[in-house]
Amino acid sequence: MKIAIMGAGLSGLACALTLEKNGYHADIFEKRGMVGDRMIFAEGVSSIFHTPIDDYIKFLSETYDIHLKPTGNISKTYIHSKNETASLEGNLGFINMRGKHPESYEMQFAEQIHSPIHLHSKKIYEEISKEYTHVVVATGDPSDVQRIQPFDVAYKASFKGATVAGSFKRNEIHTWFNNDFAPKGMSYLLPHSDTEASFILVYPQYPENQVKDKEKLWQEGFSFAEASLQQKLNVTSDYSLKDFIIGKSAYPRIGNTFFVGNCLGCISPFIGFGEFTAILTGIYAAEDICGIESYEKQTKHVFQKYHDSLTLRRIIEHSSNEQLDRVVRSLQVEFLGKALTSPRFQLLKLLGKIAHPISRET
Ligand SMILES: Cc1cc2nc3c(=O)[nH]c(=O)nc-3n(C[C@H](O)[C@H](O)[C@H](O)COP(=O)(O)OP(=O)(O)OC[C@H]3O[C@@H](n4cnc5c(N)ncnc54)[C@H](O)[C@@H]3O)c2cc1C
Numbered sequence: 001m002k003i004a005i006m007g008a009g010l011s012g013l014a015c016a017l018t019l020e021k022n023g024y025h026a027d028i029f030e031k032r033g034m035v036g037d038r039m040i041f042a043e044g045v046s047s048i049f050h051t052p053i054d055d056y057i058k059f060l061s062e063t064y065d066i067h068l069k070p071t072g073n074i075s076k077t078y079i080h081s082k083n084e085t086a087s088l089e090g091n092l093g094f095i096n097m098r099g100k101h102p103e104s105y106e107m108q109f110a111e112q113i114h115s116p117i118h119l120h121s122k123k124i125y126e127e128i129s130k131e132y133t134h135v136v137v138a139t140g141d142p143s144d145v146q147r148i149q150p151f152d153v154a155y156k157a158s159f160k161g162a163t164v165a166g167s168f169k170r171n172e173i174h175t176w177f178n179n180d181f182a183p184k185g186m187s188y189l190l191p192h193s194d195t196e197a198s199f200i201l202v203y204p205q206y207p208e209n210q211v212k213d214k215e216k217l218w219q220e221g222f223s224f225a226e227a228s229l230q231q232k233l234n235v236t237s238d239y240s241l242k243d244f245i246i247g248k249s250a251y252p253r254i255g256n257t258f259f260v261g262n263c264l265g266c267i268s269p270f271i272g273f274g275e276f277t278a279i280l281t282g283i284y285a286a287e288d289i290c291g292i293e294s295y296e297k298q299t300k301h302v303f304q305k306y307h308d309s310l311t312l313r314r315i316i317e318h319s320s321n322e323q324l325d326r327v328v329r330s331l332q333v334e335f336l337g338k339a340l341t342s343p344r345f346q347l348l349k350l351l352g353k354i355a356h357p358i359s360r361e362t
Pocket residue numbers: 006007008009010011012029030031032036041042043044045121123138139140141144159161200241244260261262263266267272273274275276278
């Protein structure tokens with residue numbers, strides 16, 4: 001077998017590491033000049049969306065012998081709407097760094113891998129598939145998939161983010177659901193330390209949002225966050241992204257080509273998060289190549305989760321600020337908050353059963 005992996009991000013590197021643990025090596029092709037060659041920012045993985053896995057770091061260690069070191073754990077999540085605030089407490093997940101940060105997950109993976117990583121790669125899928133018996137498409141970019149098979153786009157997202165200096169509790173994160181500045185989207189703050197955090201605004205690029213002034217939304221969201229946190233935040237660096245595709249492939253595998261991470265459909269349409277699922281699909285693809293378990297079988301739950309998450313998005317995005325206030329107010333009831341954070345409570349599954357996904361053109 002001659003195995004190639006396109007993309008040295010989370011799914012590609014998780015695939016390479018799992019292959020190595022099973023005695024195989026891949027050639028990894030990365031288009032950038034180094035692993036993690038992009039802006040530094042924090043990502044969060046919330047256990048609420050991965051039930052019954054309540055601790056994914058422990059799960060990866062014990063199940064796959066993959067050991068990642070997050071920046072911190074999340075013990076409290078504040079949920080803010082326009083006029084209400086609720087908080088959830090418990091073992092709620094982890095925060096980790098991405099990009100050029102020395103402790104980013106991609107750097108941690110790269111340190112453990114011995115397979116060659118060919119940087120500045122310009123090779124396209126068609127060339128690679130001629131040279132290799134197995135190809136793993138892990139470019140994080142569904143437009144690469146669309147050249148090979150149908151990819152259903154749920155929506156494209158617009159991001160604006162910044163690293164901010166301030167005073168933070170490193171285990172406490174904040175989310176804001178407010179259509180005034182995050183139309184059908186959200187903003188959130190993830191601490192890197194006691195003095196630094198990532199503040200990010202993300203919303204879908206629906207036609208009604210395209211006409212809005214992104215900078216104005218950002219300023220409004222930023223001021224709202226400062227008021228919620230009762231402090232001034234100082235921006236030390238910022239970035240802006242658009243056309244970030246969220247959707248899913250028709251097939252997890254075609255012949256010996258495997259689609260993993262964002263190229264499979266790992267981003268949860270509800271909140272736009274997908275790093276843990278990206279890692280899992282990289283592992284699953286490797287396990288199939290090694291003859292351990294079928295990729296189609298292992299990714300069935302990823303597609304189910306995608307549909308449930310899309311359903312949840314469609315429900316939430318039709319909510320006005322008043323309805324969002326009501327939802328947040330209901331979370332203030334102690335037992336509801338506790339139920340939501342219980343590893344037995346499957347939020348996505350429950351809501352997915354209540355309503356069917358509604359498709360929408362972008
Ligand atoms: C601003 C932002 C914030 C986010 N926050 C969160 C969060 O808080 N929590 C969460 O769970 N998820 C979050 N996500 C989503 C998360 O980053 C992705 O789910 C995850 O990175 C997907 O992993 P991947 O392996 O598919 O792609 P990536 O990790 O992006 O890796 C893709 C790699 O492929 C390389 N590449 C691209 N094209 C080619 C090519 N043609 N040839 C070779 N290499 C190529 C890229 O340079 C990159 O190194 C966020 C995403 C963004 C953009």
